Amino acid sequence: MIKKIIFQIHLWLGLLSGIVVFIVSITGSLYVFQPEITALQRRDAIYADHPNNQKPLSQQQLWEKAREAFPENEEISWVNIYNDPRKNQIFYSYASNPDALTYFGYIDHYRAIYLNPYTGKVEKVYNEKTNFFNIIKFLHWSLLFKTSIGQPIVGWATLIFVVLLITGLVLWWPRSFRAVKNIFIIRWQKTTGWYKRFYDLHNVLGFWSFLAALIIALTGMVWAFKWFQAAVYVAAAGTTTPPIQSHAVSEPGLIRVVSPLDKALATAKERYSDAAAFRVTPPSDSTSVINFYVQQKEGVYYINHQLQFDQYSGELLAARNHEEKNAGEKLLHANYDIHTGAILGLPGKILAFIVSLIAASLPITGFMMWWKRTRKKRTSLF
Incomplete structure (x- = not known):
């Protein structure tokens, strides 16, 4: 009786959240290797033409050159400066429209300028608003809606996914020791029906990815819910005291320097x-x-x-x-x-990529099992 109740919970929560879980999982797998792919695509823009024995320009000079390169209505929002002398600096200009509903309306402009620190030359300008990986990131983050609308949807779908992982493990758990050998194998013989194939794909892949998928889902919830973020902080820090926030203030009356x-x-x-x-x-x-x-x-x-x-x-x-x-x-x-998965280096990112793909497959195989079972029941009535 308990397993029947858990099965119904697993089924209807899966049908409710399936589309969002699929979108979030597939976009997550696409975004895992974004730094590596972007580094390859923008290699010529990232690395500077370093003239022999030439020192870099002052940061104030570079700031002024970057300011001239941006349109008049776009201010510099931040700059990435690298200790690696081979790399160009990247100046960004970003502004948002909080009243907009979707990603393309929410971001007013988002531009990146790659500036050679030795010559002050603009090597490349990118419109990050239309960048493939930024669109993928915001689709993953908030389904291309503004954060206040889209992220709660993603957050609750992720929380449901955590429940699905736990209830799925309960349903997967073998009834006897003899049955263990049959729950680690995907049967793909010609005599095996499609329902059984989907069943094996859903259960076996779900089991092997359980722990990694749970970690990915829980870390996603840290951004979606302030209460969950606070709970993680308290559990790790052992205190309810919030972290120290420094709020220094500049004093116009102090001695000013040129740069x-x-x-x-x-x-x-x-x-x-x-x-x-x-x-x-x-x-x-x-x-x-x-x-x-x-x-x-x-x-x-x-x-x-x-x-x-x-x-x-x-x-x-x-x-x-x-x-x-x-x-x-x-x-x-x-x-x-x-x-x-970056905390474990390349192996961790590969693992995150594979697990995200598996997570994207679970709503599909689960839906196909439900659809075939429902269709079979309807056929039997006639």
């Missing part, structure tokens, strides 16, 4: 000479600061640091190193790398 941005960058590079990249966000008003997000390792984000500099003097006002963060903060910062 506070260059001074700030020099300090950041001195402190983190072995970091992969720095993401620099300019001040938004007269009292805000220059924010530096320091990415310690290339390709992953779970080790990062934050720096805040006075926009007039370039003096360091606040710093937060990775080592100073508690276990809850570190786990939340690692969430993206766990979700994509």
